[in-house]
Amino acid sequence: MSENVAALQAGDVAELMSAIGRRARAAARAIATASAQRKNDALEAMADALVASRQAILDANAIDMAAGSKSGLTDALLDRLKLTDARIADMAAGLRAIAALPDPVNEVIAAWDRPNGLHIERVRTPLGVIGVIFESRPNVTADAGGLCLKSGNAAILRGGSDSWHSTRAIHACLSKGLEAAGLPADAIQIVPTTDRAAVGEMLRGLGGNIDVIVPRGGRSLVERVQNEARVPVFAHLEGLCHVYIDASARLDIAIEVTLNSKMRRTGVCGSAETLLVDRACAATHLVPVLDALSAAGCEIRGSREVCEAFPAAIAATEKDWETEYLAPIVAVKLVDGVDGAIDHIGKWSSHHTEAIIAEDTAAVEKFFAEIDSAILLHNASTQFADGGEFGMGAEIGIATGKMHARGPVGVEQLTSFNYRVRGSGQIRP
Amino acid sequence: MSENVAALQAGDVAELMSAIGRRARAAARAIATASAQRKNDALEAMADALVASRQAILDANAIDMAAGSKSGLTDALLDRLKLTDARIADMAAGLRAIAALPDPVNEVIAAWDRPNGLHIERVRTPLGVIGVIFESRPNVTADAGGLCLKSGNAAILRGGSDSWHSTRAIHACLSKGLEAAGLPADAIQIVPTTDRAAVGEMLRGLGGNIDVIVPRGGRSLVERVQNEARVPVFAHLEGLCHVYIDASARLDIAIEVTLNSKMRRTGVCGSAETLLVDRACAATHLVPVLDALSAAGCEIRGSREVCEAFPAAIAATEKDWETEYLAPIVAVKLVDGVDGAIDHIGKWSSHHTEAIIAEDTAAVEKFFAEIDSAILLHNASTQFADGGEFGMGAEIGIATGKMHARGPVGVEQLTSFNYRVRGSGQIRP
Numbered sequence: 090m091s092e093n094v095a096a097l098q099a100g101d102v103a104e105l106m107s108a109i110g111r112r113a114r115a116a117a118r119a120i121a122t123a124s125a126q127r128k129n130d131a132l133e134a135m136a137d138a139l140v141a142s143r144q145a146i147l148d149a150n151a152i153d154m155a156a157g158s159k160s161g162l163t164d165a166l167l168d169r170l171k172l173t174d175a176r177i178a179d180m181a182a183g184l185r186a187i188a189a190l191p192d193p194v195n196e197v198i199a200a201w202d203r204p205n206g207l208h209i210e211r212v213r214t215p216l217g218v219i220g221v222i223f224e225s226r227p228n229v230t231a232d233a234g235g236l237c238l239k240s241g242n243a244a245i246l247r248g249g250s251d252s253w254h255s256t257r258a259i260h261a262c263l264s265k266g267l268e269a270a271g272l273p274a275d276a277i278q279i280v281p282t283t284d285r286a287a288v289g290e291m292l293r294g295l296g297g298n299i300d301v302i303v304p305r306g307g308r309s310l311v312e313r314v315q316n317e318a319r320v321p322v323f324a325h326l327e328g329l330c331h332v333y334i335d336a337s338a339r340l341d342i343a344i345e346v347t348l349n350s351k352m353r354r355t356g357v358c359g360s361a362e363t364l365l366v367d368r369a370c371a372a373t374h375l376v377p378v379l380d381a382l383s384a385a386g387c388e389i390r391g392s393r394e395v396c397e398a399f400p401a402a403i404a405a406t407e408k409d410w411e412t413e414y415l416a417p418i419v420a421v422k423l424v425d426g427v428d429g430a431i432d433h434i435g436k437w438s439s440h441h442t443e444a445i446i447a448e449d450t451a452a453v454e455k456f457f458a459e460i461d462s463a464i465l466l467h468n469a470s471t472q473f474a475d476g477g478e479f480g481m482g483a484e485i486g487i488a489t490g491k492m493h494a495r496g497p498v499g500v501e502q503l504t505s506f507n508y509r510v511r512g513s514g515q516i517r518p
Numbered sequence: 519m520s521e522n523v524a525a526l527q528a529g530d531v532a533e534l535m536s537a538i539g540r541r542a543r544a545a546a547r548a549i550a551t552a553s554a555q556r557k558n559d560a561l562e563a564m565a566d567a568l569v570a571s572r573q574a575i576l577d578a579n580a581i582d583m584a585a586g587s588k589s590g591l592t593d594a595l596l597d598r599l600k601l602t603d604a605r606i607a608d609m610a611a612g613l614r615a616i617a618a619l620p621d622p623v624n625e626v627i628a629a630w631d632r633p634n635g636l637h638i639e640r641v642r643t644p645l646g647v648i649g650v651i652f653e654s655r656p657n658v659t660a661d662a663g664g665l666c667l668k669s670g671n672a673a674i675l676r677g678g679s680d681s682w683h684s685t686r687a688i689h690a691c692l693s694k695g696l697e698a699a700g701l702p703a704d705a706i707q708i709v710p711t712t713d714r715a716a717v718g719e720m721l722r723g724l725g726g727n728i729d730v731i732v733p734r735g736g737r738s739l740v741e742r743v744q745n746e747a748r749v750p751v752f753a754h755l756e757g758l759c760h761v762y763i764d765a766s767a768r769l770d771i772a773i774e775v776t777l778n779s780k781m782r783r784t785g786v787c788g789s790a791e792t793l794l795v796d797r798a799c800a801a802t803h804l805v806p807v808l809d810a811l812s813a814a815g816c817e818i819r820g821s822r823e824v825c826e827a828f829p830a831a832i833a834a835t836e837k838d839w840e841t842e843y844l845a846p847i848v849a850v851k852l853v854d855g856v857d858g859a860i861d862h863i864g865k866w867s868s869h870h871t872e873a874i875i876a877e878d879t880a881a882v883e884k885f886f887a888e889i890d891s892a893i894l895l896h897n898a899s900t901q902f903a904d905g906g907e908f909g910m911g912a913e914i915g916i917a918t919g920k921m922h923a924r925g926p927v928g929v930e931q932l933t934s935f936n937y938r939v940r941g942s943g944q945i946r947p
Contacts, residue, residue: 118864122887203908209909212886214920216921217920341943342943345943345945353946453940457938458551458624459551461550462936466941467938467939467941468941468942468943469945473939473946478946479638480632491643491934492730492934495934505920505924507891507893509896510896510898511895511897511898513897514770514775515775515899516774516775516898517778
């Protein structure tokens with residue numbers, strides 16, 4: 090850890106962060122009106138710099154990995170922290186993909202004429218300054234910085250102490266890219282201290298100089314951010330996603346989609362945690378689906394009826410319905426048709442993603458109309474809950490709140506809008 | 519004031535409000551899935567009830583007016599409080615106009631296909647429960663209640679003590695309308711106490727049972743709401759609107775639009791407060807525009823140069839640039855072209871509404887691109903800053919924040935969205 094960190098006192102952190110906020114606001118004004126070409130030039134130059142600085146990034150990452158091993162980080166966290174040639178290439182490709190997206194700023198979202206001749210346009214505008222607080226994944230530096238720049242916003246990035254050196258090495262490449270394109274380096278700043286007081290300052294909004302906070306990390310980080318933030322937050326606390334198999338479901342689809350929803354990757358927020366099976370098809374669908382899950386290494390925790398039908402299942406308790414396992418474990422329950430599924434999901438869902446497997450259109454429409462989650466899927470895996478899979482190019486995260494952004498947060502969701510009205514001397518009677 | 523108010527203790531208020539929140543959440547679920555027809559039937563029935571209850575509403579209003587006179591309300595406040603046959607007819611017409619709007623709920627905002635065959639729709643959904651805190655205008659009861667219902671939300675309305683009896687009489691009509699259409703009465707509740715602690719409870723979100731707060735009232739109310747609310751707020755603290763006259767402006771348009779922007783109604787948030795005149799046309803445009811304002815009874819507060827050119831002007835101080843007069847007073851300053859205007863507005867604007875009078879397209883585009891306010895107008899009066907004038911049918915208020923809603927808040931802005939994905943068994947590789 091660099092010496093400037095140790096030297097910081099509490100008052101220093103407040104002052105440091107305040108200055109970062111002011112610089113971000115000033116840079117945001119420049120970035121808001123930067124041309125699409127200039128922003129894309131910066132993104133391409135950042136990607137070039139990442140590739141050119143490959144060795145420096147790997148060296149920095151090696152320091153973090155050694156420290157992480159020594160301090161006893163779990164294998165999962167070490168895996169998130171680790172950078173390789175392939176991961177650096179992915180970051181660079183990600184920045185180039187962001188450059189290739191249509192520019193959201195100044196896009197006319199809607200336009201109409203009024204009887205008095207006024208022509209009104211609703212036009213996308215940047216949000217301003219976006220604060221991103223993340224934990225061990227150093228690649229968030231490049232992804233978040235790139236998305237904020239593309240959407241015309243300044244970014245303040247605060248990485249975890251685990252990825253301290255890696256984050257700084259990546260950030261140096263972003264700064265080079267901004268510089269190469271003639272954009273202010275302050276458009277993407279990293280917080281130059283791992284002091285947790287800096288997070289507190291960000292959550293209070295740096296005196297009006299942060300417009301929204303995006304936390305990327307585990308439950309405790311997101312919980313702290315949601316509880317303490319005095320500015321809007323785009324986040325999901327958890328992804329307690331459900332798969333419901335209706336009596337009308339095709340068995341092959343039920344098996345494949347459930348298996349993929351649960352087991353493709355168990356540690357992502359879009360992985361399914363609870364399986365609801367229509368009592369009306371339990372006799373035909375339950376055991377084959379559980380067999381497939383079990384064969385793939387998934388632990389089954391079932392309600393009484395499920396355990397009776399599938400003796401390998403462990404008895405579920407009420408706690409299972411509210412648990413995001415992020416592991417090869419699934420809670421399974423029988424319900425009375427789509428209404429039963431809607432009731433269960435209404436009670437336990439984290440409003441992230443839910444899927445229905447069915448051929449009965451009426452059941453699907455009811456499921457879609459009555460469940461208030463960010464993403465609802467019919468006959469498709471919950472693991473599609475991802476901005477890239479939605480065709481948004483990239484995402485800074487997934488939001489389960491209902492204000493402003495919901496679901497995958499891509500460049501469009503990082504913008505606001507205003508109204509531009511063109512007249513010829515109209516006055517209001 | 520009714521006896522149940524006097525009887526309330528602090529703990530009672532918390533309990534009362536908590537119960538209101540729970541009932542609102544339950545009603546929100548029913549309203550979210552109510553058909554457009556049923557909601558419109560309710561709105562029409564509400565309008566009928568208002569007309570039928572005309573005398574009861576006028577009687578209730580007479581009690582409030584008498585109390586208001588006695589307690590020394592200003593004439594302006596008494597005017598806001600007063601209901602007449604015409605104002606009751608306006609409220610009823612407003613509800614029928616809301617019924618006639620397209621239903622925003624379930625509207626497909628965007629739809630696209632993915633290469634893997636997934637069909638993705640972004641669909642409007644209700645926000646949930648909307649808390650409206652208003653002061654003396656009793657008609658907000660009908661307007662806000664109607665807009666919330668149309669957008670599929672439940673509403674908790676908290677009127678001021680001045681309009682206590684009027685609000686209750688109007689609310690009784692809304693309840694009748696809901697009942698007539700078979701919708702839950704809890705979909706539109708009024709807070710049955712004028713205890714200010716109830717406002718505090720609403721600002722804390724009633725245990726997660728309020729999704730957004732809309733304050734309608736004076737600066738002190740909005741300030742309190744913005745400072746204390748732990749839930750999102752749609753509001754504007756003030757409308758410090760600017761008119762900029764560019765050297766390329768047509769003089770007739772400059773005179774007419776400035777006069778209308780300032781003087782049509784001086785007490786509304788879209789009225790202009792500051793006039794900026796391009797130094798390059800001061801010799802030709804300044805005096806004629808100020809003559810017109812002055813002749814209409816407007817006090818002119820000018821910078822030194824303005825006072826020299828227009829001796830009737832009073833010397834402005836820095837305080838004038840930051841003052842929302844809401845009165846026939848205008849602050850006037852010369853600036854160096856559109857860049858000077860952008861600088862001044864960037865420093866002093868409340869980000870509500872700004873107008874440019876110009877024939878030079880480049881100046882207009884610069885003004886539109888570089889000023890970050892909710893509404894920007896070219897050659898048109900700032901007094902068009904209104905949801906009705908924008909063709910939105912009605913508005914619950916105007917927001918100057920950049921999150922979710924901005925500018926006039928109509929039924930669309932009272933909705934969220936989710937993603938509905940239709941597949942045929944797709945799994946993620």
